[in-house]
Amino acid sequence: MLDCTLDLFELLNFFPLPLVYSERLSSTPFCELNNFTSNEQSENNIFREIIGRILIDSLPLVRIPETKLVDFSMVDVLLISNCFSFLSLPYLFEFGFSGKVYATEPTKQLGRQLMEELCEFLYRLPTPSKNWRDESILQSLPECAVKTLTDVNSWKSFYKSDDITSAISIVQGISYGQKLDLFGSVQATALSSGYCLGSCNWLMETKYSKIGYVSSSSTFTTHPCPMERQSLLSCDALILSSLTNAPSANPDTMLGELCTKMATTLRGGGNVLIPCYPTGVVYDLLECLHTFLDNAGLVGVPVYMISPVAKNSLSLANIYAEWLCEAKQSKVYQPEHPFPHAEFIKSGRLKHFPNIYGDLGNVYQTPCVVFAGHPSLRCGDAVHFMEVWGSSSKNSVIFTEPGFDYLHALTPYQPLNMKAFYFPIDPCMNFFVANKLLKELQPQVLITPTDYLPSAAQTQKDTTCLQPEMPFYGVKRGSVVKVELASKYKKIEMTSELASTIFPQEINPGVMATSLSGLLTIRSGNNKLHPLPHPKPKNLWGHTNAQSLIEALKEHGITDIVLDKKNNQDIVQILGGKASVCFNDGETIIQNCHDEKLRLLLKDMLLRQLIQL
Known part of the structure; x- marks a missing residue:
């Protein structure tokens, strides 16, 4: 099994979890349920309606991987590509998974930080989990809600801290280039994907087949080790997934626009909120911000990173130097910290806190820049800052994570006076880069999501889809695709006997x-x-010819020999016709020989011309 990503997009269907009581959020009207009496309505005040969208006022749920399509008890090995493809791991054990799990050490540790952060966000305050999935309630909702709330019975509550500890304990850390022998039949190798710290693609090799799995990968020059491509050349099959969620947005351009809007806001006396994850792109944002504030004359502006795992995440980034690009690795030997945020923290310009309580209140000053989770704006400390800063047009919220629709994320905070900007920064390959990669790697067969492939309306030069020049298979959710590989051989070991x-x-x-x-x-x-219990006779190799037979007969003292040629055949007549040997193409026949001793002699002479194998 390759990766176990968790679908967090369903969080947008839920109402925010404020850290402190919010009168504005609490006054959001409840949705009127069709065919419900007033008493029934008051008993089922679960759905809130705002600007035409229905949000569930209950503990948020998430959509777990498909459980009907795969029998997880039959999965022997799980290979994980990056920390964001890690989050469903605890759920797999509920469905019988007991196999081995492999991931790079940074993926293992940073994946744990992501799990623990979301767990803390959802459970640090008591939030009732209401029974809103009753069929009678769902059928009474307006049509706009029915379209978004699909397959809700497959949604599950988030796991707890003990589940995280148990799941992480079985993950085996590996290194780039390390070859894993999987049950003697497959050899798996992790290759750097260039996406984030410790992220990898996978190369799976049997004796005569080579299969590549390219997940979230980047060719941009950022903090991770660059993408390893050489090992993926000429695969029998290549699985390509997780291309960018923002194909039209260049990360460098987005970063420049982010800095411009940030400077405008700060110079106007406003604050900037960046909802983000505690790992990944945030390392590059902090590095860019360090230089930008100096050059923009905003040295005195404090930067706060608020997350239950902020300290661990920032520390891990500088610990795993061997997993970084060459430029950052070289700083370790100078000696310097690979990331400048360490100096940023030392100087007091970047401060990190586990939450908004306690020490933050002692140093908090404005204007400032705050990095906080969750990017969905449904839980975490970002919810508090949206409430505190949302009423002022001086302030700005800047979205950089493309995995969530920022307009939907802002829905429960409307009407909103603070400015909102969307600058998606996704280093994953876009279609143009992916097409170049396919031409370079030249796999025999491509396997990729159907959504990546051209539709009937798209042209061959369209840059919004893949343009594979090799045979390909499109995969839809819930579908099964049988792929025939071109390999014709198997390796066989011979016993010493x-x-x-x-x-x-x-x-x-x-x-x-x-x-x-x-x-x-x-x-x-x-x-x-x-060895066979009863060995078979040996095979013969070579060709017989008339001239060699004549010479052997003469050596034996038989000289009464006549050589005739008829119809492309050589016929040797012996002793005035007592015997004859006919040499056809691929066939030698002893004819008219009634003397058993002579027949055996002729047979022996002919066999001597052949090699026994």
């Missing part, structure tokens, strides 16, 4: 050959050839 019976013979100058018969056994993907 069988090998000792083989004696190759030279059949041509420099060419040795032998025949081989054995008993083939197949067990756990390994093929082994054993």
Whole structure:
């Protein structure tokens, strides 16, 4: 199994979880349920309606991976590509998974930080989980809600801290280039993908097949090790997924516009909120901000990173130097911290806090820049800042995560006076880069989501889709695709007992050959050839010819020999017709020989012309 991503997009269907009581949020009207009495309505005040959108006022749920399509108890190995593809791991154990899990060490640790942060956001305040999935309630909702609330019975509450600890304990850390022997049948290798700290693509090799899995990957020069492509050349099959969620947005351009809007806001006396994850792009944003504030004359502006895992995340980034690009690795030997945020913290310009309580109140000053979660604006400390700063047009909220629709994220905060900007920064490959990569890698077969492939209305030069020049398979959610690989061979191991019976013979100058018969056994993907209980006779190799037979007969004292040629056949007449040997193309026949001693003599002379293999 490759990756276990968690679908967090459903969080947008829920009402925010404020850290302190919010009169404005609490006064958001409830949705009127069709065919419900006033008493029934008051008992089921679960859905709030704002600007035509229905939000569920209950503990948020998430959509877990497909459970009907896959029997997780049959999965032997799970290979994880990056920390964002890690979040469903605790759920797999509920459905019988007991296999091995492999991930790079940064992926393991940063994935844990993401799990723990969201767990803390959702459970640090008591929030009732209401029974809103009753069929009678769902059918009474307006049509706009019915369209967005699909397959709700597959949504589940987020796991708890103990589940995280249990899941992380079985993950085995690996290094780039380390070859994993999976049950003797597959060899898996993690290759740097260039997306985030410790992220990787996977190369899976059998004896005669080579399969590549390219997940979230980037060719931009940022903090991770650059993408390794050489090992993925000429795969028998290439699985390509997780291209950018913002194909038309160049990350460098977005970063420049973000800095411009940030400077305008700060110079106007306003504050800037950046809802974000505690790892990934945030490291590059902090590095850029460090330089930008200096150059913009905004040295005195404080920057706050608020997350339950902020301290751990910032520390881990500087600990895993060997997983960074060469430029950052070299700083370790100078010695310097790979990321400038360490100096940023040391100087007091960047401060991190686990939450908005306690020490933050002692140093908090405005105008400032705040990095806080969650990017969905449905939980976490970002909810508090939206409430505090939302009424002033001086302030700005800047969205950089493309995984959430920012307009939907802002819905419960309307009407909103603070300015909102959307500058998606997604370093993953876009279609143009992916098409170049496919031309470079030249896989025999491509497997990719159907949404990435061109539709009937798109042209060959369209840059908003893949343009594969090799055979491809499109995959839809819930579908099963059978892929035929071109491999025709299997590796077979020969036992030493069988090998000792083989004696190759030279059949041509420099060419040795032998025949081989054995008993083939197949067990756990390994093929082994054993000796036969009753060995078969050996095979013969070579050609017989008339001239060699005549010379052998003469050496034996038989000189009454006549050579005739008829219809492209050589016929040797012996002793006045007592016997004859007919040499056809690929066939030699002893004819008219009634003398048994002579027949055996002729047979022996002909066999001497051949090689026994």
